[in-house]
Amino acid sequence: MADRDFIKQARRVVIKLGSSTLAGDPSVYSRLVEAVHTAREGGRGVLLVSSGAIALGTRKLGFRTRPKEMAKLQAAAAAGQSLLMRSYEEAFAARDIAVAQVLLTHADLADRVRGNNARAALGALLEAGAVPILNENDSVSVEEIKFGDNDQLAAMVTSLVSADLLLLLSDVDGLLDEAGQRISRVEDVADAMRYVRKSTAGVGTGGMGSKLQAARLATLAGADVVIADARRPQIIEDVLSGADVGTHFMASASRLSAKKHWIAFTLRPRGDIVLDPGAATAVRTRGKSVLSIGVLGIRGDFRSGDAVRILEHDGTEIGRALVRCAAEDAVVVAGKAQDELPEARAALAELIHRDDMVIWKT
Numbered sequence: 001m002a003d004r005d006f007i008k009q010a011r012r013v014v015i016k017l018g019s020s021t022l023a024g025d026p027s028v029y030s031r032l033v034e035a036v037h038t039a040r041e042g043g044r045g046v047l048l049v050s051s052g053a054i055a056l057g058t059r060k061l062g063f064r065t066r067p068k069e070m071a072k073l074q075a076a077a078a079a080g081q082s083l084l085m086r087s088y089e090e091a092f093a094a095r096d097i098a099v100a101q102v103l104l105t106h107a108d109l110a111d112r113v114r115g116n117n118a119r120a121a122l123g124a125l126l127e128a129g130a131v132p133i134l135n136e137n138d139s140v141s142v143e144e145i146k147f148g149d150n151d152q153l154a155a156m157v158t159s160l161v162s163a164d165l166l167l168l169l170s171d172v173d174g175l176l177d178e179a180g181q182r183i184s185r186v187e188d189v190a191d192a193m194r195y196v197r198k199s200t201a202g203v204g205t206g207g208m209g210s211k212l213q214a215a216r217l218a219t220l221a222g223a224d225v226v227i228a229d230a231r232r233p234q235i236i237e238d239v240l241s242g243a244d245v246g247t248h249f250m251a252s253a254s255r256l257s258a259k260k261h262w263i264a265f266t267l268r269p270r271g272d273i274v275l276d277p278g279a280a281t282a283v284r285t286r287g288k289s290v291l292s293i294g295v296l297g298i299r300g301d302f303r304s305g306d307a308v309r310i311l312e313h314d315g316t317e318i319g320r321a322l323v324r325c326a327a328e329d330a331v332v333v334a335g336k337a338q339d340e341l342p343e344a345r346a347a348l349a350e351l352i353h354r355d356d357m358v359i360w361k362t
């Protein structure tokens, strides 16, 4: 199959719209509605991740520029979110399509029960024929519980609902090379990072680096990703028909299970487990569990079931995992063989089970 043939067959699609798009030409809403309508007629389920609340709220509340102070940013988000949803409600009414607002914080997806509830609610909305419109719940999100930006939220939602395609719409043709030419296809996201230019202009928060990171997350969840220009007429239709527009990232052949993806990319590590060279090799090359005897050191203040980084003795990160005990117990068992462990902690000879571990490809 040709590269973009998988996109033509995508059944579930997440479309992310950036602030730059929504703060610009208002006709973007009506064009979006027509494209979503056509996609649904073609049997696809569509979810939107929409930024724009802060940009709209900044104007609505009469702030001259985007506020820097957290409380004012949150105020702008609250004021702008209702305006944003009103625009969507009105636009989608033209096609008699119900929209539904879903506001999430990072903590919602980091908690398994809450994440499962969100997945079920989104599934029920699609089943009922509605278009879920997601945004970060900015007015209650503080730094520790933020997604970072909506590119990351969109990638995590893509994994959560097992979407086949993530379409990141922005105000550029796609990823541009040094000469400003669109790159049609990216094979290696890490390598593509060299094209990212730092920019302070514009109303967006993430920039291109964040879109590439989102592309990495979503392709490892088994989705194709396209970054494309929202200002181009028919852009969504063109992308979904497999046309050579925007920048395409193919779904990874070594996709992670939903659980491993969650460990690797949604959870925030609370500490480090440092391995000796023998253990590091066994874990990295043979996918072995982490045994207490191979642990050189423990850092951080994690609890049982938290995510941790797995490090080589020189500090290189090998992977991420869920740890089976709290830091205070891990310190006691580190470096000890099973027969040296106190009886109460015997089970901790296997500190991390291989099923709870994601090893980075080198």
Ligand SMILES: Nc1ncnc2c1ncn2[C@@H]1O[C@H](COP(=O)(O)OP(=O)(O)O)[C@@H](O)[C@H]1O
Residues within 6 Å of the ligand: 017, 018, 019, 020, 021, 169, 170, 171, 172, 174, 175, 176, 177, 195, 196, 197, 198, 199, 202, 203, 204, 205, 206, 207, 208, 209
């Ligand atoms: N190599 C690159 N190719 C394309 N855009 C780039 C590149 N490097 C940096 N950018 C910047 O990334 C911006 C898009 O990100 P952002 O402003 O966060 O958009 P959005 O609000 O749509 O999420 C572009 O407008 C451009 O200024």
Ligand SMILES: N[C@@H](CCC(=O)OP(=O)(O)O)C(=O)O
Residues within 6 Å of the ligand: 017, 018, 019, 020, 050, 051, 052, 053, 054, 055, 077, 135, 136, 138, 148, 149, 150, 151, 203, 204, 205, 206, 207
């Ligand atoms: N949640 C914020 C958007 C944050 C964000 O990531 O913005 P952008 O980089 O334009 O996608 C808002 O609604 O204003």
